[in-house]
Amino acid sequence: MILKRPGEIDAMVDAARVNRAALEAVEAHLAPGVTTAELNDVAEDVILRSGGSPAFKGYRGFPATLCTSLNEVVVHGIPDDRPLQEGDTVSIDVGTFYKGYAADMAKTYAIGAIPDDVQRLLETTERSLYAGIERATPGNRLGDVSAAIQDVVEQEGFWVVREFVGHGIGRTFHEPPDVPNFGRAGTGPVLRPGLVLAIEPMVATSRTSVVVLDDGWTAPTETGVPSAHFEHTVAVTEDGPRILTAKETTSIGEGVAHGA
Amino acid sequence: MARRRGGGRGGRRSNAGRGRAENRQKGTETTQDMVRTEGVVLEARPNTTFLVQLDAGPEILAHVGGKMRRHYIRILPGDRVVVEISTYDPEKGRIVYRK
Numbered sequence: 293m294i295l296k297r298p299g300e301i302d303a304m305v306d307a308a309r310v311n312r313a314a315l316e317a318v319e320a321h322l323a324p325g326v327t328t329a330e331l332n333d334v335a336e337d338v339i340l341r342s343g344g345s346p347a348f349k350g351y352r353g354f355p356a357t358l359c360t361s362l363n364e365v366v367v368h369g370i371p372d373d374r375p376l377q378e379g380d381t382v383s384i385d386v387g388t389f390y391k392g393y394a395a396d397m398a399k400t401y402a403i404g405a406i407p408d409d410v411q412r413l414l415e416t417t418e419r420s421l422y423a424g425i426e427r428a429t430p431g432n433r434l435g436d437v438s439a440a441i442q443d444v445v446e447q448e449g450f451w452v453v454r455e456f457v458g459h460g461i462g463r464t465f466h467e468p469p470d471v472p473n474f475g476r477a478g479t480g481p482v483l484r485p486g487l488v489l490a491i492e493p494m495v496a497t498s499r500t501s502v503v504v505l506d507d508g509w510t511a512p513t514e515t516g517v518p519s520a521h522f523e524h525t526v527a528v529t530e531d532g533p534r535i536l537t538a539k540e541t542t543s544i545g546e547g548v549a550h551g552a
Numbered sequence: 553m554a555r556r557r558g559g560g561r562g563g564r565r566s567n568a569g570r571g572r573a574e575n576r577q578k579g580t581e582t583t584q585d586m587v588r589t590e591g592v593v594l595e596a597r598p599n600t601t602f603l604v605q606l607d608a609g610p611e612i613l614a615h616v617g618g619k620m621r622r623h624y625i626r627i628l629p630g631d632r633v634v635v636e637i638s639t640y641d642p643e644k645g646r647i648v649y650r651k
Binding site for chain 1: 554
């Protein structure tokens, strides 16, 4: 695990700000009929004009700036020419490198009206993210974060995806430790100030494994059930968790009430 | 972007072992009374055994071969694997190669 000095965390906030601007630009373009490839261009444009570079593009051969994951696709969907339709859910995941540091963030959006259980899936997943973030304080263990996420998800009867996990982040995009969204409280490494984590619960409505399609990326639920994915880049600080990718970058800025 | 579990270092470290398994595969079967077939891992079971759905249909319980253990080749549900099955007990097998 690589700990960051306070100055480095400030640099990561700058990266997170660019990253967030890209996501917000995409958010503003979400509508039925818009293709995910168009959204990808919007995000890439914002990142490049801000002087950053898209972190996903070229990462292990990923071809785009965004991961756009529709409906049953949990993560790592590749933007294409399929237009968004009323009733779709789409997870927008974006990463940026800026002045040597990385930021990573994702949100799942509903396009128009969606079934109640899918709406509840989105809300629960976001709530589990904040429950996990709350536990990211010095002295707690990584398992406390994982268990908090799992608790929220399973209380609603949903399923935590096991095949993919969050990760440490800093000068490189993925660094130790892995941040699973399931686990036992009181286990795992002790969290220390300066640790920066990409916490990202991935949740499906019922028990399922997640497969990877032949394109090497797109990861849908095997049973085809809907899934959701929310992510923040979070620094563990003396004063508690600091959500670098939040709107207000002081402590917990974006509450659960914010919604999707 | 999420990190895929079971990828990364563990996977790369195992490449030497994979190459050797590949060579072996081209040869004829090493042991008599063994059938070599392919399947998909359904589920991880206790004591590093796995439930494997054979392409031919049946589900069998398979453990990981010693050579694969030595090279830390990890098996996850969903992986395609080559399984050796003894003709004496067609319910059990040994995973000898991960695709």
